[in-house]
Amino acid sequence: MSEEKMMQIFIMGKAYDVPVGVTIMDAMEYAGYRFVRGAGCRSGFCGACATVYRKEGEYRLEFALACQEMVEEGMHLTQLPFTPAPRSSYVLSELDADENVLLQHYPAIARCVSCNTCTKACPQDIEVMDYVQAALRGDLKKVSELSFDCIQCGLCSMRCPADIKHSHLAQMARRLYAVTQSPEPDHLKTRMSELAEGIHEVQLDALMKMNLDELKKQYAARVIEAEGEES
Amino acid sequence: MSQAIAGQLQSGYPAAMRESIAKVEATRDRRLKEGPRNAMSAAQRTQVLQEWHPDYKADKKRAIQVGPSKGERMPHEVADLLEAYPVVNPRKIDLSSPDIEVQILILGGGGAASVAALFAHEEGIPTKDILMVSKLRHGDCNSIMAQGGIQAADRETDSPASHYIDVLGGGHYTNNPELVKALVNDGPLMIDWHEKLGALYDKVDGQYLEAHGGGTSRRRMHSAKDYTGMELMRVIRDEVRNVGIPVIEFAPAVELLLDKQGHAAGAVLTNLETEEYIVVKANATVLATGGFGRLHIQGFPTTNHYGATADGLIMAYRAGVRLIDMDSVQYHPTGVAYPAAILGQLATEKLRNQGAEPVNAHGDSFVFPLEPRDVESAAIIRECYGNNNGVSTPSGIRGVWLDTPMIDAIHGKGTIKKRLAAMWMMWHRHDIDITVDPALVFPTLHYQNGGVEIDADARTSVPGLFAGGEVAGGVHGKNRLMGNSLLDYNVFGRRAGISAAKWAKEHAAKSPTLKHIEAFSADLESAGIKTDRKAPIILPDYRREAVLERRLRILT
Numbered sequence: 196m197s198e199e200k201m202m203q204i205f206i207m208g209k210a211y212d213v214p215v216g217v218t219i220m221d222a223m224e225y226a227g228y229r230f231v232r233g234a235g236c237r238s239g240f241c242g243a244c245a246t247v248y249r250k251e252g253e254y255r256l257e258f259a260l261a262c263q264e265m266v267e268e269g270m271h272l273t274q275l276p277f278t279p280a281p282r283s284s285y286v287l288s289e290l291d292a293d294e295n296v297l298l299q300h301y302p303a304i305a306r307c308v309s310c311n312t313c314t315k316a317c318p319q320d321i322e323v324m325d326y327v328q329a330a331l332r333g334d335l336k337k338v339s340e341l342s343f344d345c346i347q348c349g350l351c352s353m354r355c356p357a358d359i360k361h362s363h364l365a366q367m368a369r370r371l372y373a374v375t376q377s378p379e380p381d382h383l384k385t386r387m388s389e390l391a392e393g394i395h396e397v398q399l400d401a402l403m404k405m406n407l408d409e410l411k412k413q414y415a416a417r418v419i420e421a422e423g424e425e426s
Numbered sequence: 427m428s429q430a431i432a433g434q435l436q437s438g439y440p441a442a443m444r445e446s447i448a449k450v451e452a453t454r455d456r457r458l459k460e461g462p463r464n465a466m467s468a469a470q471r472t473q474v475l476q477e478w479h480p481d482y483k484a485d486k487k488r489a490i491q492v493g494p495s496k497g498e499r500m501p502h503e504v505a506d507l508l509e510a511y512p513v514v515n516p517r518k519i520d521l522s523s524p525d526i527e528v529q530i531l532i533l534g535g536g537g538a539a540s541v542a543a544l545f546a547h548e549e550g551i552p553t554k555d556i557l558m559v560s561k562l563r564h565g566d567c568n569s570i571m572a573q574g575g576i577q578a579a580d581r582e583t584d585s586p587a588s589h590y591i592d593v594l595g596g597g598h599y600t601n602n603p604e605l606v607k608a609l610v611n612d613g614p615l616m617i618d619w620h621e622k623l624g625a626l627y628d629k630v631d632g633q634y635l636e637a638h639g640g641g642t643s644r645r646r647m648h649s650a651k652d653y654t655g656m657e658l659m660r661v662i663r664d665e666v667r668n669v670g671i672p673v674i675e676f677a678p679a680v681e682l683l684l685d686k687q688g689h690a691a692g693a694v695l696t697n698l699e700t701e702e703y704i705v706v707k708a709n710a711t712v713l714a715t716g717g718f719g720r721l722h723i724q725g726f727p728t729t730n731h732y733g734a735t736a737d738g739l740i741m742a743y744r745a746g747v748r749l750i751d752m753d754s755v756q757y758h759p760t761g762v763a764y765p766a767a768i769l770g771q772l773a774t775e776k777l778r779n780q781g782a783e784p785v786n787a788h789g790d791s792f793v794f795p796l797e798p799r800d801v802e803s804a805a806i807i808r809e810c811y812g813n814n815n816g817v818s819t820p821s822g823i824r825g826v827w828l829d830t831p832m833i834d835a836i837h838g839k840g841t842i843k844k845r846l847a848a849m850w851m852m853w854h855r856h857d858i859d860i861t862v863d864p865a866l867v868f869p870t871l872h873y874q875n876g877g878v879e880i881d882a883d884a885r886t887s888v889p890g891l892f893a894g895g896e897v898a899g900g901v902h903g904k905n906r907l908m909g910n911s912l913l914d915y916n917v918f919g920r921r922a923g924i925s926a927a928k929w930a931k932e933h934a935a936k937s938p939t940l941k942h943i944e945a946f947s948a949d950l951e952s953a954g955i956k957t958d959r960k961a962p963i964i965l966p967d968y969r970r971e972a973v974l975e976r977r978l979r980i981l982t
Contacts, residue, residue: 216765216766216767217766217767218767218768221767221968224968224969224970225969225970226970226973227969227970227973227974228969229965229967229968229969230732230965231676231698231699231965232676234562234732235562235563235566235731235732236566236567236568236570236571236731236732237731237732237771238571238729238731238768238771238772238852239771239848239851239852240570240571240653240655240656240848241563241565241566241567241570241571241731243562243563243566263768263852263855264855265767265856277563282667284667284668284670285668286668287623287624287665287668288622319851320851339626343626343651343653343657344651344653344847344848344851346656347660366660366661366664367664369624369626369661370623370624370625370661370664371624372624372626373621373624373625373626374621374622374624377626377629378632379618379621380580380629380632380633380634382580382581382582382633383580383614383617383618383621383634385582386579386580386581386614387614387615387618390586390611390614390615395585395586395587395611396607396611398585398586398587399586399587399590399607399610399611400607402587402590402591402603403603403604403607407599410591410594410595410599411468411595411599413591414591414594414595415468417588417591417592417595417643418643419465419638419643420583420638420643420644420645422637422638422645
């Protein structure tokens with residue numbers, strides 16, 4: 196292990212020396228912080244560690260996930276572990292997938308001024324403003340595709356001058372798109388009716404009666420299906 | 427990437443690693459033409475496991491001295507917590523007037539807990555009589571981090587019976603057959619449920635895009651890019667919010683409550699912000715607290731979320747529930763080995779099911795890419811430390827290449843960015859482009875194979891206490907296959923929710939007590955266990971020693 200190179204960062208205004216080459220989260224722990232809020236999956240999937248920072252000499256605020264972003268010399272850091280964004284509840288099966296459904300549940304999208312601040316805040320590089328525009332047009336497919344990688348960290352909503360609740364809006368759009376435009380494959384329905392008839396349970400019960408040697412033979416005799424693209 | 431480091435790197439890698447990458451590139455066309463190596467025979471698998479898998483090192487475990495699994499061997503890190511004293515003094519907890527009374531208390535905020543809540547409600551329990559409590563936020567859990575997919579035998583050429591054989595063989599025939607039957611038989615049912623909830627699985631021409639996983643005989647891995655766990659968790663969580671089931675976040679359970687008959691009667695929680703305790707009385711309690719990755723068994727880094735500290739195991743054990751298969755731990759074959767900043771984070775098995783092959787420092791393949799996880803991990807450890815063919819990183823870690831550019835070579839340009847968007851993004855943040863360069867990997871602590879003993883209805887041996895998801899054992903035996911943990915939390919979360927609802931309707935909890943905690947402490951003392959260890963630990967502590975040594979605890 197080579198000797199650790201150090202640098203100075205600022206956490207909520209206080210200076211700390213931390214190692215070079217670590218994430219913001221690791222740097223804060225190195226400095227002595229113990230997270231209760233502001234840490235979740237620690238792998239970039241849960242959105243718990245949304246972070247705001249400013250670089251030395253810059254006026255701009257920047258946004259990242261503390262578990263993914265590397266610390267840099269002179270960073271001024273804070274965390275936003277909670278976005279109190281209200282959501283609109285709905286019964287999925289009773290929603291009409293018409294072009295105004297998103298607007299009815301999230302009327303604030305009509306106030307979008309196309310400033311693109313949401314997109315700039317997104318740590319997942321999602322074209323957030325574009326999906327808000329698609330939502331205004333009632334284009335569920337477009338909203339679903341553009342928003343799919345959203346980890347619901349809430350940074351876009353924290354920045355939005357129109358107070359749009361982006362992640363809730365996109366969540367609703369994706370679910371509605373799935374049930375209305377991405378139908379369940381027929382083979383799943385067939386399997387469901389076979390299961391209801393109990394055909395497969397008979398086979399399983401037979402396997403459950405086998406002793407270890409018989410099971411090992413069954414395992415060794417498996418024919419491995421070829422790789423393929425479609426089902 | 428900071429300037430100080432970036433200056434010495436070429437597209438994310440230092441020169442020494444670049445030399446090895448050149449060797450990987452030199453053999454890539456030949457390897458693509460020849461296809462992957464053959465899978466190992468049963469005898470070869472046994473040999474590599476015994477010689478190289480961390481589970482097979484006897485000195486890393488010990489027999490537990492107290493409780494319902496007394497005499498059974500477990501990793502020291504787990505035994506240390508089971509042989510630890512409670513964090514609460516039972517005599518200082520006022521149980522006479524519970525702060526909250528509900529029919530069903532669900533401990534956990536991840537997949538199993540959320541599914542249990544929805545099915546308990548569907549079984550007729552009003553939302554106001556259900557309470558979910560979570561250590562972190564609702565959804566900050568391992569379920570949300572699962573990438574590769576979920577298994578379910580729904581294609582014509584597949585069957586639950588084929589799935590059953592794969593699970594049993596992969597688990598070395600140590601699984602509980604009743605639980606495996608439930609897992610595979612309910613698989614299509616759960617996918618159907620997700621469809622109705624509006625989860626977006628990958629489809630081509632209206633059909634699922636289904637792939638193999640390590641140890642599968644049929645392509646039955648359903649995915650949502652490599653965000654499968656996230657897509658399922660956020661849809662299920664959204665439905666919990668739609669239905670309006672109450673959730674208290676940052677309020678983990680620290681002990682279970684039992685009534686005089688020995689039935690589960692709720693739990694003692696702690697508010698992590700105010701540090702006050704909260705007594706919840708419940709007719710039925712569901713344990714969905716997840717696994718133990720943050721115990722860093724044998725010093726391994728982990729893919730697990732911040733709260734994976736085995737709390738559920740400890741609480742259930744003190745209440746009298748046996749733990750099974752705790753001697754086995756899942757090390758995912760491909761954790762990140764470079765860069766050090768994201769050491770141990772998950773490189774999904776989907777990279778391999780889409781064609782990326784493990785390759786050593788000389789550019790040679792050395793293992794079939796889709797062995798069951800324990801075998802694949804052991805083979806990678808052997809390649810690094812037995813055959814000395816690993817690649818060394820600047821921080822002194824060894825790993826092997828996962829030759830990711832093979833994916834686009836096989837399936838066409840753009841496949842990685844489309845199907846493996848999360849993986850592309852993870853390395854991209856560190857200036858590594860996995861469509862161009864391979865990624866360095868080494869096994870990482872991933873999953874608690876064992877856990878609390880349950881039956882097919884998710885019942886534990888304590889009446890009124892149910893369990894599902896990673897906290898429970900027996901489903902996967904001593905080795906879980908890819909795609910069966912997402913299925914597990916759905917199948918057994920559902921069964922736990924339904925069973926808890928049925929129980930709660932017919933059994934009113936009597937006065938809750940913590941007598942079992944006093945009894946357990948007495949057992950520890952009579953076994954001669956003298957320690958200042960306390961459990962559950964709730965969160966790991968990654969603060970620097972030098973800071974901790976200088977702490978003045980003035981405000982506590």
